[in-house]
Amino acid sequence: MITKTNKPHQKHAQLARPNLGDFGRNELAILGAPCNVIRSLAERWLKLLDGKWKVAYADADHKNDSPSNDLLEGASLQFTDKISHKRIDFRQKNVTHLSNRILFNNEDLVLINGNHFIGKKQIVIIHPDKPLNEKLDKLTDVALILLSEHARIPEFMEAHLPDIKNVPVLALQDEARIISFLTIFLNESVAPLSGLVLAGGKSTRMLADKGSIAYHGMTQRAYMVEMLGRFCGHVYLSDNTKTGFETIEDTFIGLGPFGGILSAMQSNPNAAWLTVACDLPYLTADTLDYLVKHRNPSKLATAFLDSDSKFPEPLITIWEPRAYPVMLQFLAQGYSCPRKVLINSDIELLTAPDVSEFRNANTPEERDEALRFFKSENHSF
Template identity: 45%
Template sequence: MKKQEVNVISKEHKKHAKLARPDIGHFSRNEWAILGAPCINIKLLAADVIAALSPQYKCAYADSTHNDEEVLPPGRLANGATLEYTDQINNHQFNFDLGLKSINFRQQFADADLVLVNGNHQPAKAQVVIIYQNKMASLQKRVSQLTNVELVLLADSSVEIFDFIKEAVPNWEQLPVYRLDETDKIIDFFKTKMQEAKPVLNGLVLAGGQSLRMGTDKGKLNWYGKEQRYYMADLLKQHCDDVFISCRSDQHTEITADYKTLPDTFTDLGPFGAILSAFREKPDSGWLVVACDMPLLDADVFNHLISNRDISKLATAYESATDGFPEPLITIWEPKSYPVLLAFLAQGYSCPRKVLINSDTHLLKPVNAEVLTNVNTAEDYEKIKRQIHQKIAATQE
């Protein structure tokens, strides 16, 4: 009798790939639930903070209805539609009849820099607790939600933090405590938190192209005494927390160990795949992405780009002097661009420029448009080589 074959799954087998997950709470990276006071006080406080921060950051607010009466679903939802969109001229309204989970909320709030939440109804990964005598019992019911309290506010005549808060929040003595009417201090608290939350900036040198028009690997061209991929990485090291050379998997071993590499994990997508691969590795970082075929770039260009970085936008990029479109391959891509890039890919688009054109991009006029010149052919190479040599000779005179 033939022995039956049995498929054995190792105890170490895992169903899911090991991916770096973005540091996102219920709604967004930066979210605070305000709880412990009547909902009207929470709404008013949120309004003050949003009014102060909205010129610089994209702010959002999450709440629940206070209408306990059973009513029919609005509009066509009452007829069985699952989604209804209305152009309200000055704003847009979506009504939908779908069960929402954390992943749905994160998708909807992906563009928000800051989310304030009515904590009497919704959770968030950080909390602002209001000590309001008449709401003590209500707050005590929600003590399990106090997982990361960062600010305490004293309302009405309150002068002491409730004992059950002290028990639930081990570091309560180190927390800032303001009165609820100290609006300026509260706003400064959120401004400081947002400044501290600014994503770190990593550098990515795109050196994984086939260089078919050039006929030789553009990353290996020597313009300034070393291969261009290394020269560009060294430039970025002056401005970025960490720097990687993006490459194909077959190039990985040829790059010297002095430089970190980031092989493409989204393959056959060109620069689009390289950017996605970078976010897959570090999804909470901003990425200054630069192609290795722009030999006229220098430290002044990077200084200008970084000093004008707008983290509330999807990306910060230069405007092309030839067609007015964004230059995608010398661009700071913010963490919020990761899901947008994936969404474009899901719809069959793999062009970084198309993403920038159709997104909220901060566009800059280049101080000197010539420095954005690409070198793609042997003729381009000879022209730019002469130009660089003339520039170097002029500085040595």
């Protein structure tokens, strides 16, 4: 008789998950004061942040203390739970009504009314009109404590938060320091940069492995990995062959570079990915340095205009974590072109210092031309 092994049933694939709250990647729930005070604070802070960041506001309607129906000045998106229905106000275009996380995907920070919603991190206001003793379960990761006039941190809160001495405490009216805290919080939330060398092509036109060609005294794979390593904490090859380098196997089969980028994002959805094609022998570290220094983490991606100055160049690009769900949406609609994603998204578009570096080598003739160029004593590299 054959018996079945008692293995636990696994319904879903074991995927790495991004660090998200209920609304977005960065959340600060404000609680401890009446809702009208929280709304007024959010409105004031949005003005003082001066439009540098895209900040959303989430709130709920109230029977007796209803906030204004107007979109807060400075907010790029506003979500209101109207009890009987949900309402979304926003200034940005082409937002799809899929879910909170998709809806807030473009936001750098979500300020939340913590009296009604839970946030990953919290700003706690010590206010006489709103005691906190019944809301301690919401204080899971306090980032900042604000004291209203004459207020002190209650003993029950000190007992609930063992690391409270490490939490900054500011006066509720000290707007300069509050804005400084928010700015530092946002800057520290910028995703770390990982590198991906797109080397998984079949080299059909070259009739040989493009990654093994030695333009610079080492294989092109090794050269690109070394160059990206100057700017990234970790560098991987998008290559299913065994090359001795750290690789990310293509899990989105048959999609070319699009699949390689998605595979990297799937492996680590909390990193930003600097992706570079392997067949760019003329590309220099100076150009990558320019790209990294002009990175805009508030956008979906940072990319160069191509050599014709018509479209974004998708294979020398920094993709932010928010690009992952967007690319999956494009894939769901039947598109697997990274350039199409860039053209139809909010990106930082740069003019490269030298577009001649974007020349690739896909044929034996182009390979030989590049080899002659780098052997010449007169080239400018």
